[in-house]
Amino acid sequence: MDEVRGQTRRRVAAPRAGRPRQAEVAQLAGVSQTTVSLVLGGKADDVAISAETRRKVLGAAERLGYVPDPAASRLAAARNNLLGVFSFTATFPTDVQHSYYPFLVGVEQEAAAQGFDLVLFTGSSTGGARAGAHALHRARLADGCLVLGRHAPADQLRRLVDDGFPVVHLGRRDEPEGLAWVGADYVTAARAVVGDLVARGHREVVLVCEDDPVPASTDRERGFHEGLLAAGVPTGPERVHRCADPERDLTPARLRAWLAAGVTAIVVEETDTSAAWRALNTAVSDAGLDCPRDVSLALLGSPPPDHEGPVPTGFDLPRARLGAAAVRALAALVAGGRPDEPLVECAFRPGATVGPPPR
Amino acid sequence: MDEVRGQTRRRVAAPRAGRPRQAEVAQLAGVSQTTVSLVLGGKADDVAISAETRRKVLGAAERLGYVPDPAASRLAAARNNLLGVFSFTATFPTDVQHSYYPFLVGVEQEAAAQGFDLVLFTGSSTGGARAGAHALHRARLADGCLVLGRHAPADQLRRLVDDGFPVVHLGRRDEPEGLAWVGADYVTAARAVVGDLVARGHREVVLVCEDDPVPASTDRERGFHEGLLAAGVPTGPERVHRCADPERDLTPARLRAWLAAGVTAIVVEETDTSAAWRALNTAVSDAGLDCPRDVSLALLGSPPPDHEGPVPTGFDLPRARLGAAAVRALAALVAGGRPDEPLVECAFRPGATVGPPPR
DNA sequence: CCTCGGTACTAATACGCATTAGGCCCGCGT
DNA sequence: ACGCGGGCCTAATGCGTATTAGTACCGAGG
Numbered sequence: 001m002d003e004v005r006g007q008t009r010r011r012v013a014a015p016r017a018g019r020p021r022q023a024e025v026a027q028l029a030g031v032s033q034t035t036v037s038l039v040l041g042g043k044a045d046d047v048a049i050s051a052e053t054r055r056k057v058l059g060a061a062e063r064l065g066y067v068p069d070p071a072a073s074r075l076a077a078a079r080n081n082l083l084g085v086f087s088f089t090a091t092f093p094t095d096v097q098h099s100y101y102p103f104l105v106g107v108e109q110e111a112a113a114q115g116f117d118l119v120l121f122t123g124s125s126t127g128g129a130r131a132g133a134h135a136l137h138r139a140r141l142a143d144g145c146l147v148l149g150r151h152a153p154a155d156q157l158r159r160l161v162d163d164g165f166p167v168v169h170l171g172r173r174d175e176p177e178g179l180a181w182v183g184a185d186y187v188t189a190a191r192a193v194v195g196d197l198v199a200r201g202h203r204e205v206v207l208v209c210e211d212d213p214v215p216a217s218t219d220r221e222r223g224f225h226e227g228l229l230a231a232g233v234p235t236g237p238e239r240v241h242r243c244a245d246p247e248r249d250l251t252p253a254r255l256r257a258w259l260a261a262g263v264t265a266i267v268v269e270e271t272d273t274s275a276a277w278r279a280l281n282t283a284v285s286d287a288g289l290d291c292p293r294d295v296s297l298a299l300l301g302s303p304p305p306d307h308e309g310p311v312p313t314g315f316d317l318p319r320a321r322l323g324a325a326a327v328r329a330l331a332a333l334v335a336g337g338r339p340d341e342p343l344v345e346c347a348f349r350p351g352a353t354v355g356p357p358p359r
Numbered sequence: 360m361d362e363v364r365g366q367t368r369r370r371v372a373a374p375r376a377g378r379p380r381q382a383e384v385a386q387l388a389g390v391s392q393t394t395v396s397l398v399l400g401g402k403a404d405d406v407a408i409s410a411e412t413r414r415k416v417l418g419a420a421e422r423l424g425y426v427p428d429p430a431a432s433r434l435a436a437a438r439n440n441l442l443g444v445f446s447f448t449a450t451f452p453t454d455v456q457h458s459y460y461p462f463l464v465g466v467e468q469e470a471a472a473q474g475f476d477l478v479l480f481t482g483s484s485t486g487g488a489r490a491g492a493h494a495l496h497r498a499r500l501a502d503g504c505l506v507l508g509r510h511a512p513a514d515q516l517r518r519l520v521d522d523g524f525p526v527v528h529l530g531r532r533d534e535p536e537g538l539a540w541v542g543a544d545y546v547t548a549a550r551a552v553v554g555d556l557v558a559r560g561h562r563e564v565v566l567v568c569e570d571d572p573v574p575a576s577t578d579r580e581r582g583f584h585e586g587l588l589a590a591g592v593p594t595g596p597e598r599v600h601r602c603a604d605p606e607r608d609l610t611p612a613r614l615r616a617w618l619a620a621g622v623t624a625i626v627v628e629e630t631d632t633s634a635a636w637r638a639l640n641t642a643v644s645d646a647g648l649d650c651p652r653d654v655s656l657a658l659l660g661s662p663p664p665d666h667e668g669p670v671p672t673g674f675d676l677p678r679a680r681l682g683a684a685a686v687r688a689l690a691a692l693v694a695g696g697r698p699d700e701p702l703v704e705c706a707f708r709p710g711a712t713v714g715p716p717p718r
Numbered sequence: 719c720c721t722c723g724g725t726a727c728t729a730a731t732a733c734g735c736a737t738t739a740g741g742c743c744c745g746c747g748t
Numbered sequence: 749a750c751g752c753g754g755g756c757c758t759a760a761t762g763c764g765t766a767t768t769a770g771t772a773c774c775g776a777g778g
Contacts, residue, residue, distance in 0.1 A: 019522045021763095021764055021765085022764070022765065023764080031727080031728090032727070032728050032729080033728090033764090033765085034727080034728055034729080034730095034766085034767085035726090035727065035728075036765095037764095037765060037766060037767085038727090038766090038767095041765085041766070043766085043767090047726080047727080047767095048724090048725055048726055048727085049726070049727080050725085050726065050727090053726080053727080065518070067493050067496045068496075068764085068765075069434070069499060069763090069764055069765070070496070070497050070499055070500050071430045071431075071433040071434045071499065071500055071763090071764080071765095072430075072434050072733090072763070072764035072765045072766090073764080073765060073766080074430040074500075074733095074765090075428070075430045075431050075434050075732095075733050075734065075735090075763090075764080075765075075766095076732075076733055076764075076765040076766045076767080077732075077733055077765095077766070077767085078733090078765070078766050078767085079766095082497060082500075108481065117480075117494070117497060118480075118481050119478055119479070119480060119497065119500070120478070120479035120480070120481060121476075121477075121478060121479070122467065122477050122479060134426045135476070137426045137427075137429070138429050138441060138476060138478065140428060140429055140430065141429050141430055141441075141478070141500050159378075159424065163378040380733095380734055380735085381734070381735065382734080390757080390758090391757070391758045391759080392734090392735080392758090393736085393737085393757075393758055393759080393760095394756090394757065394758075395735095396734095396735060396736055396737085397736090397737095397757090399735095400735085400736070402736085402737090406737095406756080406757080407754085407755050407756055407757085408756070408757080409755085409756065409757090412756080412757080427734085427735075428733085428734055428735075430733090430734080430735095431733070431734035431735045431736090431763095432734080432735060432736080433735095433763095434733085434734080434735075434736095434762095434763050434764065434765090435734075435735045435736045435737080435762075435763055436735095436736070436737085436762075436763055437735070437736050437737085437763090
């Protein structure tokens with residue numbers, strides 16, 4: 001009976017302090033809050049809105065300096081246009097070489113291209129204890145989240161995935177079932193490097209890698225074997241030399257033993273520290289040998305930034321493109337689709353450390 | 360007996376997919392959503408809740424793995440326990456020396472100590488055009504925001520401040536009226552350095568600074584003058600040497616001219632590039648002079664990371680403490696209070712580039 | 719005159735949580 | 749026996765936006 005009174009009583013949007021809401025815009029434009037949402041949300045294509053009304057709304061929004069509340073947008077089962085980036089290792093390491101900067105370049109660029117803004121969550125040094133147990137949860141402020149760092153706890157990731165929250169992990173990862181990831185195609189890249197060696201006549205090739213069976217490592221090993229097999233060169237685990245401590249292990253003596261056994265080329269896996277690559281180079285010069293002439297070396301990755309001397313043959317990980325691909329995958333998930341190709345191709349780097357086999 | 364009926368009519372929380380809400384926890388615990396909110400929000404002190412009920416709620420929350428939705432928390436005029444960090448210059452510069460890393464160390468630590476998590480917003484490379492005009496707005500996802508970088512646009516800052524959103528700027532700043540900031544006490548620090556010179560007998564001192572009248576620079580200049588005046592040494596603008604291009608300006612000839620005019624000590628402002636400091640050192644050695652013996656040099660700031668030779672006398676900016684102070688100020692604002700002391704004391708660094716005046 | 723199909727808009731509701739204003743019950747005082 | 753206060757809890761509402769299910773109007777077709 002008194003619904004009219006009841007309505008007018010409440011509908012008068014009191015001129016509030018603070019930031020204007022859609023209701024204020026609506027009042028100024030003489031339309032409903034719904035219409036404001038429709039116009040400002042760009043949904044005016046689905047629901048017909050006259051040009052006149054649209055103009056009024058936009059004008060009012062402009063005059064009031066309206067800006068949407070990201071929390072409210074997000075809550076209303078809608079989107080934020082924000083992509084979260086979560087890093088479990090330090091986001092700001094002392095050594096910039098260990099930071100994710102190269103990836104983030106691509107991430108930021110592609111995100112802008114896709115119409116997203118970025119929000120970075122830092123989960124590293126937060127103590128880890130209680131707060132850390134649900135650290136990943138603040139990712140829910142965004143529409144989706146990119147996860148960096150191999151140490152992301154599987155249970156927290158699983159939780160997000162199970163809840164249907166869009167997550168993309170940077171780097172191959174199997175652990176939480178159904179987790180989307182984007183990684184480098186190490187298999188193909190390693191195969192290409194080995195293929196180059198074989199094409200130049202090498203038959204006896206060994207692989208040196210550190211003793212840490214992460215996907216990035218096992219993929220390279222697989223590519224190594226595949227490259228040999230594809231060229232008809234028999235291979236096996238005996239060609240793989242795993243060493244925990246390259247410094248002590250990759251000595252001139254070891255090197256000479258290999259050469260004596262007929263080895264003409266050595267392929268080294270790239271790691272965080274590049275310890276193996278460094279040690280091997282030292283061993284070569286300590287043994288009085290010359291790299292392209294007496295033995296060929298290849299690096300499955302990029303040389304360390306302080307590398308001197310000839311450019312090592314190998315491949316480069318296109319970090320920026322990887323970041324961009326991750327964003328594309330995430331955008332696809334956010335849009336309700338499925339990401340397509342998770343693998344990003346690496347670029348073969350000819351280099352100068354590979355030559356024909358001696359003699 | 361009939362409370363169940365009454366409740367079941369509307370309150371039947373359908374077993375939903377996705378993450379549990381407080382309603383689910385409430386149902387499992389056999390209490391109301393309000394109670395869950397009260398217990399989980401720690402407000403059980405204001406409103407009495409029995410230990411038994413609290414236990415049940417906590418148990419249910421644990422079993423369901425409940426985690427609060429940060430967007431909803433924030434929307435409900437409540438708090439997020441999130442502090443935003445907004446950087447207008449590149450968050451990930453190629454040169455880590457130019458990054459905010461040292462500040463962020465303190466920020467992160469103090470935030471954790473105050474029970475906040477961090478959210479980083481990157482506003483640098485986002486193109487700037489339309490999206491950039493409201494870039495700072497996503498800060499509203501957090502309870503408050505720390506702003507880094509001197510290029511933060513005043514209008515966007517004013518907007519937040521006017522809306523009563525807690526903002527703290529890192530570095531002194533006057534522009535938007537009422538903006539809270541935390542900065543280093545350059546005046547006192549510079550005064551101390553000059554005081555040290557005067558105490559050692561120097562009377563003719565000049566200040567070299569780059570030509571950029573930002574607060575950080577004018578503060579140091581003020582401290583320079585105050586230091587001299589406090590010791591009864593007359594001073595004036597003629598003692599200040601502003602140079603836009605230190606490389607060309609701070610020549611051995613210039614140096615000799617100063618010495619001939621009786622100058623015994625030179626105070627240099629620290630800048631991004633440390634160009635003035637470098638140029639002056641080069642000039643001293645090119646002129647065949649020795650630093651502590653023939654002329655004293657002091658640096659109003661920290662030496663560049665690649666600095667070699669004796670430690671320059673001057674002061675150090677306690678970046679981590681500055682970051683921590685900023686967080687404390689922000690926490691105070693978020694809590695509805697007012698930040699107290701905005702100035703952070705710098706540490707005098709004795710160094711080895713200052714001695715008694717020659718002769 | 720009465721549908722029918724648009725067009726242009728709005729009312730109502732959901733989102734998940736926090737908070738305010740009570741409601742109920744029990745024990746104590748008078 | 750009645751009121752009253754305090755302990756414990758809940759109903760109801762708001763936060764600002766997005767979305768769904770309409771309503772009101774209008775011109776055309778029967």
